[in-house]
Amino acid sequence: MKQHYEVVVIGGGIIGCSIAYYLAKEKVDVGLFERDRIGTKTTSAAAGMLGAHSESNGEDTIFSFARSSQQAYNELKDELYTLSGIDIGYREGGILKLVFSDADKYRLTSLLKQPTVKWLDKEEVKKMEPMISPNVLGAAYIMDDMSVMPVQTCESFANSARILGASIFENNDVYKVEEKGDNYLVRTTKGDVEASYVVFATGVYGNGLFKQIGLDEELVPVKGESLIVHNEKHALKHTLFHESCYIVPRTNGKLVIGATMIENDWGDSVSLDGIKVLIEKAKSMLPSAIEWKIDHVKAGLRPSTFDGNPFIGSHPEKEKILVACGHYRNGILLAPATGKMICDFILGKKMNREWVEAFRVDRRQSMVI
Amino acid sequence: MKQHYEVVVIGGGIIGCSIAYYLAKEKVDVGLFERDRIGTKTTSAAAGMLGAHSESNGEDTIFSFARSSQQAYNELKDELYTLSGIDIGYREGGILKLVFSDADKYRLTSLLKQPTVKWLDKEEVKKMEPMISPNVLGAAYIMDDMSVMPVQTCESFANSARILGASIFENNDVYKVEEKGDNYLVRTTKGDVEASYVVFATGVYGNGLFKQIGLDEELVPVKGESLIVHNEKHALKHTLFHESCYIVPRTNGKLVIGATMIENDWGDSVSLDGIKVLIEKAKSMLPSAIEWKIDHVKAGLRPSTFDGNPFIGSHPEKEKILVACGHYRNGILLAPATGKMICDFILGKKMNREWVEAFRVDRRQSMVI
Amino acid sequence: MKQHYEVVVIGGGIIGCSIAYYLAKEKVDVGLFERDRIGTKTTSAAAGMLGAHSESNGEDTIFSFARSSQQAYNELKDELYTLSGIDIGYREGGILKLVFSDADKYRLTSLLKQPTVKWLDKEEVKKMEPMISPNVLGAAYIMDDMSVMPVQTCESFANSARILGASIFENNDVYKVEEKGDNYLVRTTKGDVEASYVVFATGVYGNGLFKQIGLDEELVPVKGESLIVHNEKHALKHTLFHESCYIVPRTNGKLVIGATMIENDWGDSVSLDGIKVLIEKAKSMLPSAIEWKIDHVKAGLRPSTFDGNPFIGSHPEKEKILVACGHYRNGILLAPATGKMICDFILGKKMNREWVEAFRVDRRQSMVI
Amino acid sequence: MKQHYEVVVIGGGIIGCSIAYYLAKEKVDVGLFERDRIGTKTTSAAAGMLGAHSESNGEDTIFSFARSSQQAYNELKDELYTLSGIDIGYREGGILKLVFSDADKYRLTSLLKQPTVKWLDKEEVKKMEPMISPNVLGAAYIMDDMSVMPVQTCESFANSARILGASIFENNDVYKVEEKGDNYLVRTTKGDVEASYVVFATGVYGNGLFKQIGLDEELVPVKGESLIVHNEKHALKHTLFHESCYIVPRTNGKLVIGATMIENDWGDSVSLDGIKVLIEKAKSMLPSAIEWKIDHVKAGLRPSTFDGNPFIGSHPEKEKILVACGHYRNGILLAPATGKMICDFILGKKMNREWVEAFRVDRRQSMVI
Ligand SMILES: Cc1cc2nc3c(=O)[nH]c(=O)nc-3n(C[C@H](O)[C@H](O)[C@H](O)COP(=O)(O)OP(=O)(O)OC[C@H]3O[C@@H](n4cnc5c(N)ncnc54)[C@H](O)[C@@H]3O)c2cc1C
Numbered sequence A, B, C, D: 001m002k003q004h005y006e007v008v009v010i011g012g013g014i015i016g017c018s019i020a021y022y023l024a025k026e027k028v029d030v031g032l033f034e035r036d037r038i039g040t041k042t043t044s045a046a047a048g049m050l051g052a053h054s055e056s057n058g059e060d061t062i063f064s065f066a067r068s069s070q071q072a073y074n075e076l077k078d079e080l081y082t083l084s085g086i087d088i089g090y091r092e093g094g095i096l097k098l099v100f101s102d103a104d105k106y107r108l109t110s111l112l113k114q115p116t117v118k119w120l121d122k123e124e125v126k127k128m129e130p131m132i133s134p135n136v137l138g139a140a141y142i143m144d145d146m147s148v149m150p151v152q153t154c155e156s157f158a159n160s161a162r163i164l165g166a167s168i169f170e171n172n173d174v175y176k177v178e179e180k181g182d183n184y185l186v187r188t189t190k191g192d193v194e195a196s197y198v199v200f201a202t203g204v205y206g207n208g209l210f211k212q213i214g215l216d217e218e219l220v221p222v223k224g225e226s227l228i229v230h231n232e233k234h235a236l237k238h239t240l241f242h243e244s245c246y247i248v249p250r251t252n253g254k255l256v257i258g259a260t261m262i263e264n265d266w267g268d269s270v271s272l273d274g275i276k277v278l279i280e281k282a283k284s285m286l287p288s289a290i291e292w293k294i295d296h297v298k299a300g301l302r303p304s305t306f307d308g309n310p311f312i313g314s315h316p317e318k319e320k321i322l323v324a325c326g327h328y329r330n331g332i333l334l335a336p337a338t339g340k341m342i343c344d345f346i347l348g349k350k351m352n353r354e355w356v357e358a359f360r361v362d363r364r365q366s367m368v369i
């Protein structure tokens, strides 16, 4: 281990690995420290939808950020494969946001104004997905939402970063960050290291460190449980989505049925209750789902912030401490844009002002005033 | 591989392994052939209750047979441990057959006459299992039903048999059994072997071979799905049982919630539907079960016969071909008595006439007449 | 289950699934029966190299067959993805056949005459794979050999066949095939079915059935054990190959180190001995391999024939019984060409005479005479 | 979560769980916080030998401590089973410390003086373990060393503690311990809690917290890799031991081959190199081991201290902060005595002076002076 890195990234989920990748691409000297193994925490539980539209109404700041991130994947998938040899499981096909009631449809009004979104009536939905529930009245068909395999994507970011020169340390907890002259001293399991910049990409797991560096924000976990099943007989072609649940077909022939929303639960196991809810939800969208065979179950903690948007930016007082946390339901989608934005901060590049404002770390304080 | 065994056993589930054990103990020269690995088929999906009472009303022939088998486990557990070093996970504690309605209670009338069975009212049940559903009106407490771990038990029978001199061949399919002079020629993947006696312990998987040797009976699979969960907080002390479902605590700190009953399904995967049913059932017995954490899911095929009793005895025309199949919901319980009975057949020992009649292979024909 | 299929395929490994796919594409009414689950036997243990050159000297009949099969994958990968949504993990990059001695190099003489094969000296090899052993003197670089993920490929064939109309039955053993008038009666676990044509795609597991239908040939298993490891730090770009061992990088970021050759072993477990040999072999090619982290181990049985070539063609006396077995080390590679060839037999299309002769089921007899 | 506990234990490995158990038994109000899940770190990688003799020469202080701990298991196994229903897999049979050379024998001199240790010559060893290597010249037979299953033991301590009133929190990281009046404020993922006493049972993972509370000591990990194999054919009856390697038979029918010693490696994966060494070692003790079938591999980090003895006692300046870490190769063995000793500290009971001195947290400083 070297004694000094220009940038130390804390956390090797998809956010930290994307940051390391963009920095390494710009030849910045970066070291990433992950407590466990790369991509084994929240990232490993994600479904992998790149749902720029499905997760937003298409009008807020996060939407433009999400769209730019989504589009970045288009090139990234080849770039990462060429470097690392790992296929990120990119899959097109679009998302059907199902409508079961007038209220459901009403909520889609602004989404339906987007150019790549199309209204499908009952018959059209049935044609696209013959096994769909007869209770479905129609759907917003988001043509250009796609999905990836989160773990492979994260590993591909990490290995590509390595190949471009980044140092990645696993099983290496950072337990303290201290000021030391103009630099920071990062104290880790394997020893101490200095850095000019420190980036917190700690997902929901950073509250302890936050307090140490005088950050008031606290991330709250929203546990999500999923069922992974074998895709047999009728291959689902599109992701189905209703309320916060979905069925996502993957390029490995499996389907993810997700996900529950359990606030403030730090555990990562799957309860009988959660599974029951998911089965009922899947059945309501696709009655034949009930015959699917279980492969395994999985849970993870979405890192949520007070307003649902991530923190991306500098510590209010220490500008060389950067934060990239709180990506809640959308960290896979937002990873490229977040990586790029943190890289731009460090290189002093020009950035989209709106995004900078929307994701400021101390925006709550400003609000209060 | 030798060219001749006194007895060839086909099938290495708990029935075949118990037979090999009892024969080896009597110094009979025995070879067992298993298509897959020992104990990986139906046996691996069993809960492991030794429910002599819970599965019977305490009055029929099968009950006396079951009781003798259950009692055999009492000595076997030490005997097998001493020989093989494998602990079979024997666990006492008794079974609570729950009563939710008058009809439920009515069905327990004859069971409650058994000396080791006691009626508990609502309060007494609550005292024994504080988390029990408030809808439970009482229970038949079967004090001396116990449980074992099926896979370990099967492996312990197999390894003990080996140590006593039996030859056990895994990954070895028997695809044909032919007469050859006074002997039988058993044709297997790894070559042919002769035997004076052939025992079919093929579980539900023997229909093909049965036809070849002129046996008319067909076994029908009744698939059962289970959920294995982590036992946390409130350790369940007793097995809970209602209708055909149950929750069984195991000596490894896990609980089995079982089992669905799906006739004529040959698959061994677990469907969403099955899991849903089990969760609802567990919740109806123990509302707090809903918080349990899932470990894994499992399915297996109960080998069922036309009247629910096993076939144990000779082929109607070829007396040196013996059958030991069709143990349906109770093969773990009945393994020792079955092993002993087949051994007695071969050694020409005296046997319980009632049992011989009840389990005769051609009893359906006699019935018809 | 229907009562009659035009073609019944026995066996759902990659060979059977490819056959079902090609038949379904031609709108032939096909039913496939698999004893276990699709792709869980030999196919699941393959590394997935499409090594037309690496497995041959480029001159024999099998080579032209292999090349045509290899090239078929080029279109298949997209075709199968479009139909089934399953990505087969196709990966280019080529194979380096390493040379450690003059004798090694001598053996490559004819291979090196192939147009897509290039000799690399020590330095050139080192440039392509910087971590290569210093003992490597050079390599034959086979530019157009590639690899796939065997299980995904097999499932993708199966699901695509289903979508095109084939019926696929899992957990369904075929225990007898009898003549019945002009048809065949196929007796299976789930009941009997008639067929005009029966195709044996039973891998190494068909010897029992072969005898029943009067086929003299016997397939012999050659067990192969592999180690699957995590690819860290230095991404291997090319498959390394020496003697019968290899290291294959996969699109999911793992590497397969394979494989031992143990004749006549029917088991599917991995022994300490096998692992030891593989580790030593990997180390001799790539010394840093010793630091790789183990993911899991796996074994499977290569179906070998007396002369190393597969059987593809009709039963000598019953021309509507077809055989497609014995693909030994190359079943993944040969699956498309085999599927196509069986399909051509059934549709009475013109075929490559040389291939028909080379793979005839009764070629041993002709040889003897 | 309550706001105050009399004692907070940090860490839910076997040491923390044993401490919670002994405290709960004495009706002390105890809360235990585990970052991950109970027993999933070092404890989950242990073989489970209770090797009071095999790990010591029988003369030092640690030996008397180890013996008392070993003997405690004798009662504990039933006590824990009765409370929690979890069987800890206690197994007798003794350990054979093998001798391959005069030097080996010489090192056993003082061990052989112990009353329960017996010298066996070559023939006697062969009689006890017929498959032993012909190179073995004899063995010290330690009759009363036994083994347990570490994970079950740890879970059984935890569940028993719960049943006796302890509160156990999983997925709950403690990131800071501060003084607050006479109490300590323990800051955790799920919120803050006060305690009169805080016990650090953090295994090798506590260095960060240590610094925060002004403790100078640092624990160093010594990674150990193991192979878990299926026990077939010849059941090993005794644990074999040579140098730091061993083969331990377990009550579930499996064997553990352990373990490498890799200093200062914080990873928990198993390398090809490690496996190779283990296979060679196992083969040198028992040549037929080479045929064993692999079940899985596993690694963990032994928490080592500067002198190889654990720290058990008070913080040099803050006597209500207690430490119970650094059990190196013997934490399973030493768990009961450690739990009891910490409990005695808190209850102000009289303790063995020699042990208190030998395990003092600041003994290094005294040494230096
Ligand atoms: C059920 C579920 C479904 C989801 N589906 C989607 C989806 O379809 N699309 C989508 O875009 N998003 C989805 N998400 C959200 C997405 O998973 C998260 O937003 C994203 O994974 C967050 O990534 P991260 O890198 O911030 O966090 P993590 O993956 O948790 O990574 C943070 C890492 O930091 C490490 N760490 C923390 N503290 C330290 C320290 N002190 N020292 C060293 N290392 C440290 C941790 O060990 C961890 O590995 C889903 C989430 C869940 C739970």
Ligand SMILES: Cc1cc2nc3c(=O)[nH]c(=O)nc-3n(C[C@H](O)[C@H](O)[C@H](O)COP(=O)(O)OP(=O)(O)OC[C@H]3O[C@@H](n4cnc5c(N)ncnc54)[C@H](O)[C@@H]3O)c2cc1C
Residues within 6 Å of the ligand: B010, B011, B012, B013, B014, B015, B016, B033, B034, B035, B036, B037, B038, B039, B040, B041, B042, B043, B044, B045, B046, B047, B048, B049, B050, B051, B172, B173, B174, B175, B201, B202, B203, B204, B205, B206, B209, B223, B224, B225, B226, B258, B259, B299, B300, B301, B302, B303, B324, B325, B326, B327, B328, B329, B330, B331, B332, B333, B334
């Ligand atoms: C969900 C579930 C729960 C259950 N719970 C209990 C319980 O609590 N208590 C209880 O007593 N019972 C229980 N049972 C029933 C019990 O599991 C079965 O009765 C018992 O396992 C049957 O054992 P077996 O040896 O006959 O069958 P199997 O375990 O299926 O063994 C038969 C073996 O024969 C082999 N074989 C077949 N044909 C051939 C051939 N031609 N060549 C070579 N090998 C061949 C097969 O591969 C197989 O391994 C349960 C069953 C299920 C499914």
Ligand SMILES: Cc1cc2nc3c(=O)[nH]c(=O)nc-3n(C[C@H](O)[C@H](O)[C@H](O)COP(=O)(O)OP(=O)(O)OC[C@H]3O[C@@H](n4cnc5c(N)ncnc54)[C@H](O)[C@@H]3O)c2cc1C
Residues within 6 Å of the ligand: C010, C011, C012, C013, C014, C015, C016, C033, C034, C035, C036, C037, C038, C039, C040, C041, C042, C043, C044, C045, C046, C047, C048, C049, C050, C051, C172, C173, C174, C175, C201, C202, C203, C204, C205, C206, C209, C223, C224, C225, C226, C258, C259, C299, C300, C301, C302, C303, C324, C325, C326, C327, C328, C329, C330, C331, C332, C333, C334
């Ligand atoms: C370690 C190893 C590495 C290999 N690497 C490569 C490689 O890199 N490239 C390559 O091209 N090849 C490779 N191979 C070879 C390749 O795996 C095989 O040639 C190929 O999988 C054979 O496919 P199959 O469909 O014939 O057999 P299987 O996959 O064994 O399929 C046969 C199926 O038939 C079923 N069956 C049998 N009898 C019946 C019955 N009576 N009723 C119903 N179903 C039945 C079986 O259950 C089985 O699923 C490798 C093999 C091994 C072992």
Ligand SMILES: Cc1cc2nc3c(=O)[nH]c(=O)nc-3n(C[C@H](O)[C@H](O)[C@H](O)COP(=O)(O)OP(=O)(O)OC[C@H]3O[C@@H](n4cnc5c(N)ncnc54)[C@H](O)[C@@H]3O)c2cc1C
Residues within 6 Å of the ligand: D010, D011, D012, D013, D014, D015, D016, D033, D034, D035, D036, D037, D038, D039, D040, D041, D042, D043, D044, D045, D046, D047, D048, D049, D050, D051, D172, D173, D174, D175, D201, D202, D203, D204, D205, D206, D209, D223, D224, D225, D226, D258, D259, D299, D300, D301, D302, D303, D324, D325, D326, D327, D328, D329, D330, D331, D332, D333, D334
């Ligand atoms: C390969 C191997 C073989 C072994 N064999 C044997 C053997 O045969 N016999 C024997 O006696 N011993 C053996 N050992 C040694 C034994 O495993 C250890 O001594 C013992 O497990 C140590 O237990 P522990 O509770 O101290 O540590 P751990 O099991 O590591 O538990 C410490 C716990 O503290 C938690 N923790 C740490 N920091 C925090 C925090 N800040 N907040 C919350 N939680 C925290 C960790 O997550 C962890 O779960 C072996 C070890 C290895 C690696």
